[in-house]
Amino acid sequence: MKVLVVGNGGREHALAWALAKDSEVFIAPGNPGTARVGTNYLVNATDGRQVADLAVALSVDLVVVGPEAPLVAGVADAVRAEGIPVFGPSAAAAQLEGSKQFAKEIMEAAGVPTAASRYCTTQSEMEAALDEFGAPYVVKNDGLAAGKGVVVTESREKALAHALDCGQVVIEEYLDGPEVSLFALSDGTNVLPFEPAQDFKRVGDGDTGPNTGGMGAYTPLPWAPAGLTDEVVKTVIQPTIDAMKDRGTPFVGLLYAGLALTSKGVRVVEFNARFGDPETQPLLSRLATPLSRVLLAAATGKLGQEPPLEWASGFTCAVVLAAEGYPGTPRKGDEITGGFGEGIFHAGTAEVDGKLVTSGGRVLAAVGSGDTLDEARLAAYDVAGQIRFAGGFNRHDIALKAAEGKIALPAIYETDKWKS
Ligand code: AMP
Ligand code: GLY
Numbered sequence: 001m002k003v004l005v006v007g008n009g010g011r012e013h014a015l016a017w018a019l020a021k022d023s024e025v026f027i028a029p030g031n032p033g034t035a036r037v038g039t040n041y042l043v044n045a046t047d048g049r050q051v052a053d054l055a056v057a058l059s060v061d062l063v064v065v066g067p068e069a070p071l072v073a074g075v076a077d078a079v080r081a082e083g084i085p086v087f088g089p090s091a092a093a094a095q096l097e098g099s100k101q102f103a104k105e106i107m108e109a110a111g112v113p114t115a116a117s118r119y120c121t122t123q124s125e126m127e128a129a130l131d132e133f134g135a136p137y138v139v140k141n142d143g144l145a146a147g148k149g150v151v152v153t154e155s156r157e158k159a160l161a162h163a164l165d166c167g168q169v170v171i172e173e174y175l176d177g178p179e180v181s182l183f184a185l186s187d188g189t190n191v192l193p194f195e196p197a198q199d200f201k202r203v204g205d206g207d208t209g210p211n212t213g214g215m216g217a218y219t220p221l222p223w224a225p226a227g228l229t230d231e232v233v234k235t236v237i238q239p240t241i242d243a244m245k246d247r248g249t250p251f252v253g254l255l256y257a258g259l260a261l262t263s264k265g266v267r268v269v270e271f272n273a274r275f276g277d278p279e280t281q282p283l284l285s286r287l288a289t290p291l292s293r294v295l296l297a298a299a300t301g302k303l304g305q306e307p308p309l310e311w312a313s314g315f316t317c318a319v320v321l322a323a324e325g326y327p328g329t330p331r332k333g334d335e336i337t338g339g340f341g342e343g344i345f346h347a348g349t350a351e352v353d354g355k356l357v358t359s360g361g362r363v364l365a366a367v368g369s370g371d372t373l374d375e376a377r378l379a380a381y382d383v384a385g386q387i388r389f390a391g392g393f394n395r396h397d398i399a400l401k402a403a404e405g406k407i408a409l410p411a412i413y414e415t416d417k418w419k420s
Helices: 010-019 048-057 068-072 075-080 098-111 123-131 154-168 228-246 281-286 290-301 374-385
Strands: 002-007 023-027 061-064 117-120 137-141 150-153 168-171 177-189 190-194 202-204 208-211 217-221 252-262 265-272 315-322 342-345 349-353 356-357 362-370
Touching: 002 010, 002 048, 010 023, 010 217, 010 281, 010 290, 010 342, 010 362, 023 048, 048 061, 048 075, 048 208, 048 349, 061 075, 061 252, 061 290, 068 075, 068 281, 098 117, 098 168, 098 228, 098 265, 123 137, 123 154, 137 154, 150 154, 150 208, 150 228, 154 168, 177 228, 190 228, 217 356, 228 265, 228 356, 252 290, 281 362, 362 374
Parallel strands: 002 023, 002 061
Antiparallel strands: 117 168, 137 150, 137 168, 177 190, 177 252, 202 208, 217 315, 252 265, 315 362, 342 362, 349 356
16 A cells, blocks of 8 residues: 655654555655655645645555644645545544634533633633633643643743733633543544553653643553543543534544543543644554554544454553753754664654754654563663764653552542443
């Protein structure tokens, strides 16, 4: 099969790597990592015409759109109009990620549990909402913000400043409890869940500092309640897919539910309309089912015929190596050594005069695997330790609490419903 992957991040490197096991892979535009598993084509990933023309010229069997920006820009629609199967939602369906307020409306229509929230555009609305919910304050930019539009703070002043800065925001109730990322493939009707993963959003050790796109991830979750995936499919994923279909905007692609396991039950923190980064790197490193087959099945309305996904035993863990300054303006152009090898996925890298250099905030992800979570995280840090560039940094505590058995779940998850 011939597959075109759209995007240039670590997620696209992982997608291209997994697809290349049984397919010929092209990446638009890709990065130096994807160039090692397929062929890069220098096109603008958010330009639907350019991507559709390339897909036609290469006569691919499937196009997989990775990042949110091309999805929201309608790249999947442009390719679909050429009659080529696409894994990735239409612009209309990608609003599940593109607008926090749209996501809230769908969740309300579908009866999906999420934080109570207010949509605000004026200072008086913002202040009223901040005071209604109280600290810690949660303020979300309504539009796409590359994982950095959310401020969670004890400071009303900082919360209000962020809200005014954004202009249109969703202010919501703070959700306590461990976070889970659950991915599910959908063909618009049927769903096929991944195993759960956990992402580390804050830049600093011990969950300190500002939010990022994600500094590390691991899977599966040894502490997750037994029935978690089934429960989330039943109460979150399937109702959302049904609601999107009912509105005439079926969701074909990957629905990412960011969840909090609160003391009142599972609540949706956010939806994304695509594979998460860096969760994709460890998840696809364990996926045993051929990725090409299930993505094509989703793109062609045939997911109902697919058995549950199969996974290698054990654990995988990803550690992100970031450039100095991230999640603010990152320092770029530093030479990277040890940047190629097993378990290394490229994101903000470039090749200049034959040298690999940094070119973005999240530079690379190092993935390790092991029979235990502790082994997997140590293996990931081993891979990370082989890579060097000036100004680089990473978190040191990815998967640490889970490996030490220190993640505490609220009592509600001890009930029979969760033990089934
Ligand atoms: P989002 O882009 O909506 O996923 O938010 C980014 C991160 O901010 C999440 O992964 C959480 O860590 C945090 N966050 C977002 N919404 C809430 C909330 N209502 N309560 C607590 N933390 C939140
Ligand atoms: N890892 C979080 C995201 O992809 O948005």
